[in-house]
Amino acid sequence: MDVIWQGLKEGFLLIIAMDPELVQITLLSIQVSVSALLLAAIMGIPLGTVLALKEFPGRKTLLNITYTFMGLPPVLAGLLVFLFLSTSGPFGYFQLMFTPTAMITAQVLLGFPIVCGLTARAVMAQPQEVFDTAATLGATRRQVSWAIIRESRMGIIAALTTALGRLIAEVGAVMMVGGNIKGETRVLTTSIVLETRMGNDSSALAIGMVLLLIAFLIMLLILSLEKRTFKDERRIQIV
Amino acid sequence: MNAEFKLFNISKRYGQREVLNIDNLEIGGGRIYCILGPNGAGKTTLFRIMSLLTLNDTGKLHVLGEEVTWQKNQVVRLRRKMAMVTQTSFMFEGSVYYNVAYGLRVRNTAAAEEKRIVNESLELLGMMDFINQPARNLSGGERQKVAIARALAVKPRVLFLDEPTSNVDPASALDIERYIQYINQEMGTTIIMVTHNLFQARRLSEEIFFMWEGKIIEKGECQNLFEQAQDKRTRSFLKGETVF
Numbered sequence: 001m002d003v004i005w006q007g008l009k010e011g012f013l014l015i016i017a018m019d020p021e022l023v024q025i026t027l028l029s030i031q032v033s034v035s036a037l038l039l040a041a042i043m044g045i046p047l048g049t050v051l052a053l054k055e056f057p058g059r060k061t062l063l064n065i066t067y068t069f070m071g072l073p074p075v076l077a078g079l080l081v082f083l084f085l086s087t088s089g090p091f092g093y094f095q096l097m098f099t100p101t102a103m104i105t106a107q108v109l110l111g112f113p114i115v116c117g118l119t120a121r122a123v124m125a126q127p128q129e130v131f132d133t134a135a136t137l138g139a140t141r142r143q144v145s146w147a148i149i150r151e152s153r154m155g156i157i158a159a160l161t162t163a164l165g166r167l168i169a170e171v172g173a174v175m176m177v178g179g180n181i182k183g184e185t186r187v188l189t190t191s192i193v194l195e196t197r198m199g200n201d202s203s204a205l206a207i208g209m210v211l212l213l214i215a216f217l218i219m220l221l222i223l224s225l226e227k228r229t230f231k232d233e234r235r236i237q238i239v
Numbered sequence: 240m241n242a243e244f245k246l247f248n249i250s251k252r253y254g255q256r257e258v259l260n261i262d263n264l265e266i267g268g269g270r271i272y273c274i275l276g277p278n279g280a281g282k283t284t285l286f287r288i289m290s291l292l293t294l295n296d297t298g299k300l301h302v303l304g305e306e307v308t309w310q311k312n313q314v315v316r317l318r319r320k321m322a323m324v325t326q327t328s329f330m331f332e333g334s335v336y337y338n339v340a341y342g343l344r345v346r347n348t349a350a351a352e353e354k355r356i357v358n359e360s361l362e363l364l365g366m367m368d369f370i371n372q373p374a375r376n377l378s379g380g381e382r383q384k385v386a387i388a389r390a391l392a393v394k395p396r397v398l399f400l401d402e403p404t405s406n407v408d409p410a411s412a413l414d415i416e417r418y419i420q421y422i423n424q425e426m427g428t429t430i431i432m433v434t435h436n437l438f439q440a441r442r443l444s445e446e447i448f449f450m451w452e453g454k455i456i457e458k459g460e461c462q463n464l465f466e467q468a469q470d471k472r473t474r475s476f477l478k479g480e481t482v483f
Contacts, residue, residue: 129329132292137342138319138393141311147341151332 007205014206015213021183026210029187032100032174033167034218036107040115040163043108045156048119049149063120069113074106078176081106085177098179103187106173114163122155123148157226161219168215188214241304243268243397243429244289248298250453251284259284259453261298266448268397271423271430273440273461276450277476282433283401285450289431290323290399303396319346322390326402328382330374335366335385338374342393360388364418380411387418391426398422400432404439412439419443437477441465449473 014022051063083089085097085105096102126148134147149156171189178185180194188211195204242265251259259281266272266289274282287293288300291307291314300307302317322342331338339357348356361367364384369377374385383403390398400419404412416439422428434440440447440461447464449457449472457464457473468474 127329129325129327130331132323132325133329133331134341134345135292135318136290136321136323136399137345137389138315139341139345140315143345147331 003201004205006202008209010202011206011209015210022207022210024183025186025188025191025207026214028100028185029168029189029211030214030218032103032107032187033164033170036104036111036167037115037160037164039104039108040111041160044112044115044159044163045119045149048116048159049123049145051116052120052123053145053148063117066113066117066120070117072110072113074110074170074172075176077106077109078173081109081173081177097177098181098185100178100185102177103174103185106177107167107170110170110173111163111167114166115159118159118162119152119156122152122159125155126151154226157222161222164218164222165215168211168218241268242266242301243303245301246289246298247300249288249295249300250297251281251288251293252296257453259288259295261285261453261455264448264455264458266429266431267446268429269423269427270445271419271432271443272446272448273444274431274433274448274450275437275440275476279452280450281453282450284453286399286401286431286433290321291318292323319393320395321397321399322393322395323399323401324383324386324390324403326405328379328386328406330377330382330385333374334371335361335369335374335377336371338385339389339392342389346393356392357388360392361385363391363421364388365414380407380414383407383411383415384418387415387422391422394426395428397429397431400430400434402434403432404434404436416443437479449476 048066051059051066081102082097084091085094085102086092087095087097096105130148130151131144134144139147169189171193174185174187175190175193178187178190180186180190186194188207191207192204192211195201195207244264244266246261246264249259249261249264250257258279274285276282284293288295289302291302294309303320305313305317307313307317331341336357339360340353343353343356357370358367361370364387366381366384366388369381369385374382377385383406387403403419404415407415419430419432420443423430432444444461447459447461448455449464449468449470451470451472457468457470459468464473465477468477
């Protein structure tokens with residue numbers, strides 16, 4: 001229990017003191033995970049919508065592959081990115097290994113299937129009436145698709161929060177392709193691993209607290225968007 | 240007046256089951272037409288094909304003077320001359336205003352014009368008090384009126400009504416019937432409706448098409464059909480004797 005109390009105390013002091021190293025690590029964590037989430041969203045939301053709405057050969061197979069990749073182990077994602085970006089890999093020329101770009105790439109690999117798969121589910125859950133109503137009111141195909149995405153946004157926001165939860169807490173991939181280099185690629189999760197390995201349990205707990213706080217703040221931001229959007233939405237009343 | 244809809248040898252199958260098989264059907268314009276028939280007769284499929292929501296398997300379809308080629312631009316252009324109100328009257332998430340304005344927004348109507356038309360449509364249906372309310376919180380009758388206002392806002396040449404009063408109380412149903420007559424008589428909109436309510440069909444429609452197992456088995460002026468139907472299935476249905 002002492003370790004936990006000590007960790008909580010240290011965490012609180014770290015936050016208050018705004019330790020420069022911690023600030024840098026925190027900002028890099030946010031930069032990596034939020035960039036990865038944005039890229040995953042930019043690719044995953046349209047692709048998930050296409051998979052849900054468009055009939056083409058291999059659609060079901062693609063959907064199954066997407067669902068399978070939702071459970072992609074972070075270390076495997078890291079290994080794949082490592083194989084592509086290492087000096088002997090096809091993109092070795094760009095020398096991206098052990099940079100935040102490599103970490104973002106690995107996290108996109110983890111976040112994209114989640115955003116894509118859950119977006120597809122959310123869009124597929126919409127009733128035929130969304131299409132019928134938009135189409136009979138004169139919407140073009142693009143406008144109809146947008147109407148369907150708009151109606152699915154509660155599910156899409158859930159996809160984004162789920163992906164963010166996975167990305168911000170992920171350690172295996174960023175460790176493998178980032179290398180946990182102090183001042184360059186060290187993020188909150190890799191710092192926790194490092195402190196734990198060094199026997200500084202309370203410091204590890206303290207950084208964990210910061211990580212949770214950051215996750216909470218970003219989720220709050222996403223959920224505030226949801227709240228604004230759904231302020232008039234009816235909820236199921238269970239009595 | 241030229242026929243608004245012409246169907247030649249139109250058929251539709253779902254798997255092995257043929258749900259629609261129309262040899263020849265012409266629907267003129269400017270009147271209130273009613274499609275009647277028991278469940279599973281193919282009314283909804285016919286409705287969906289005419290409103291360009293479902294592709295026909297065979298045959299030729301002419302809508303508003305054009306043969307339908309199902310080319311994207313043509314479909315949107317023709318759909319923009321029609322509107323539909325369904326029995327569930329789906330509402331987009333958002334306010335009543337948003338819902339009524341939707342058809343105008345997809346047509347890039349200017350904001351001031353949009354506001355004027357939305358207000359005008361809601362006023363006509365007596366729904367102005369609900370303009371800022373969340374559309375999904377409305378009652379069945381209120382939703383149906385908003386759905387009609389939404390359809391009217393785009394000034395359709397043809398209005399499809401699929402069981403427009405099946406989910407509303409009798410008072411609202413009468414209100415809606417009055418609006419339907421007003422839209423047809425004062426605005427000159429062709430109305431094609433599906434209903435199970437024989438009294439309503441008799442009150443509103445001028446011409447009736449009776450469907451049975453995917454085919455139009457009888458058609459005629461409303462009064463004539465109710466009083467002198469030739470086919471015994473039609474007679475039985477119109478007398479309310481058939482149990483489906």
